[in-house]
Amino acid sequence: MDLEDKKQQAADWFRNLRDQICASFEAIEDDNDGPLADRTPGRFERKTWDRTNQEDGAEGGGGTMSLMRGGRVFEKVGVNISTVHGTFTPEFAKSIPGAQEDPRFFATGISLVAHMNSPRVPAVHMNTRFIATTQAWFGGGADLNAPLPDATDTADFHAAFKQCCDKHGPDYYERFKKWCDEYFYIPHRNRARGEGGIFYDRLDTGDWQADFAFTKDVGRTFDDIYPSLIRRHMNEEWTAEERETQLEYRGYYAEFNLVYDRGTTFGLKTGGNVEAILMSLPPEAKWP
Numbered sequence: 001m002d003l004e005d006k007k008q009q010a011a012d013w014f015r016n017l018r019d020q021i022c023a024s025f026e027a028i029e030d031d032n033d034g035p036l037a038d039r040t041p042g043r044f045e046r047k048t049w050d051r052t053n054q055e056d057g058a059e060g061g062g063g064t065m066s067l068m069r070g071g072r073v074f075e076k077v078g079v080n081i082s083t084v085h086g087t088f089t090p091e092f093a094k095s096i097p098g099a100q101e102d103p104r105f106f107a108t109g110i111s112l113v114a115h116m117n118s119p120r121v122p123a124v125h126m127n128t129r130f131i132a133t134t135q136a137w138f139g140g141g142a143d144l145n146a147p148l149p150d151a152t153d154t155a156d157f158h159a160a161f162k163q164c165c166d167k168h169g170p171d172y173y174e175r176f177k178k179w180c181d182e183y184f185y186i187p188h189r190n191r192a193r194g195e196g197g198i199f200y201d202r203l204d205t206g207d208w209q210a211d212f213a214f215t216k217d218v219g220r221t222f223d224d225i226y227p228s229l230i231r232r233h234m235n236e237e238w239t240a241e242e243r244e245t246q247l248e249y250r251g252y253y254a255e256f257n258l259v260y261d262r263g264t265t266f267g268l269k270t271g272g273n274v275e276a277i278l279m280s281l282p283p284e285a286k287w288p
Contacts (some may be wrong), residue, residue: 003132003252006208007106010130013212014110017128017219021112022066024227025077032072034235036117042071043095044079049273051084055083059086065276069283073121073234078279079222082107084270091271097202098135106132107270108141110219112265113280114226116166122146122195123253125280127221127263128215135207136214139201141176142222143184144229145194147249148242153229154195160225161198161218168214176200186256193256201262233268250285257281 001009029041044066052060054150059196063082068074085106093099109129116123144157165172180199185192198218203211233235257264257280267277 001208003136007083007108007130007132010212011108013216013219014081014083014108014128017216017223018064018066018079018110021079021219021223024223025068025074025079025114028073028227028230028234029068029071032234033229034118036072039070039072042074044068044084047275049276051086051271051273059271060083062142063273063276065273067216067279071117072216073117073230075115075117076283077112078276079110080276080279081110082272082276084108084272086270087272089269095193096133097137098133101134104133107266107269111276111279112222115250115282116230118234118236118238119147119242120150120236121230121248122240123282124226126219126226128218130212130215131244135170135204136205137202139203140213140215140218141178141180141197141199142218142226143194143197143199145249145253147246149195149235153232157195157197157229160221164217165198165214167217168210172200172214173198184256185260186252186260187258188259189252189255191252193253244286247284247286248288250282251287254281254285 026043048062049066050062061084063080066079068077088096088099088103088105093103099105103256107129109127111127114124123145132137146152162173165176177196179278180196181192183199184194205211221280264277
């Protein structure tokens with residue numbers, strides 16, 4: 001299989017995963033019978049964007065935002081896909097494997113962030129991606145971000161991803177869990193962003209199909225475990241105090257994404273769609 005076939009397979013998978021997750025989330029909206037059940041069930045609205053800005057097509061590609069706002073369960077959730085290509089700036093190329101030799105790149109992936117109406121339903125982040133320069137690799141992961149952590153939810157989320165990781169590498173879970181804990185940390189707050197999960201980057205074992213299979217399993221695992229956690233709590237009542245805790249927690253989440261997140265930096269430095277890049281920010285937040 002040549003590189004062009006690999007690029008197409010990866011892009012196709014991320015698009016299909018987007019469709020599966022959006023269907024799962026809309027089914028949750030339909031099934032909700034909780035405090036906001038009188039609302040019309042939320043639906044995703046899709047908006048495409050085009051990155052092509054040169055006649056020769058050297059800088060190109062684009063993506064599709066899928067955004068749901070003001071639903072019964074989801075206050076704001078985005079499930080975005082993109083496939084872009086172009087040339088890194090000389091300064092940014094220094095930080096990307098294989099780009100110093102040749103600054104041209106290709107990137108395709110899916111990025112998801114869900115902010116919930118209920119503070120008892122954990123927020124979540126998930127993304128997986130395939131990037132190619134003179135090298136090629138996969139990256140991504142998923143992490144739980146509960147303003148009111150629930151020990152059972154956290155344990156079940158980690159157990160699902162441990163099972164996923166164990167099918168592909170005996171050390172994957174411990175490595176990628178540790179990487180997640182270290183990466184999703186807010187130094188100026190001296191605290192973790194959430195309850196963790198897994199995070200991996202620059203995954204290139206030399207077996208592209210195996211690395212792709214793992215990345216697909218990460219997406220499938222997410223689409224299985226996270227909806228089950230939502231359904232566990234989505235019909236529960238919540239208090240005004242719990243809502244205040246949620247809004248303050250969202251402030252920390254926003255700080256991390258704007259100051260430390262690699263995906264935000266990558267998107268902005270490669271001319272991505274700003275609206276899609278900042279989709280991760282919560283619809284409402286407070287700072288104490």
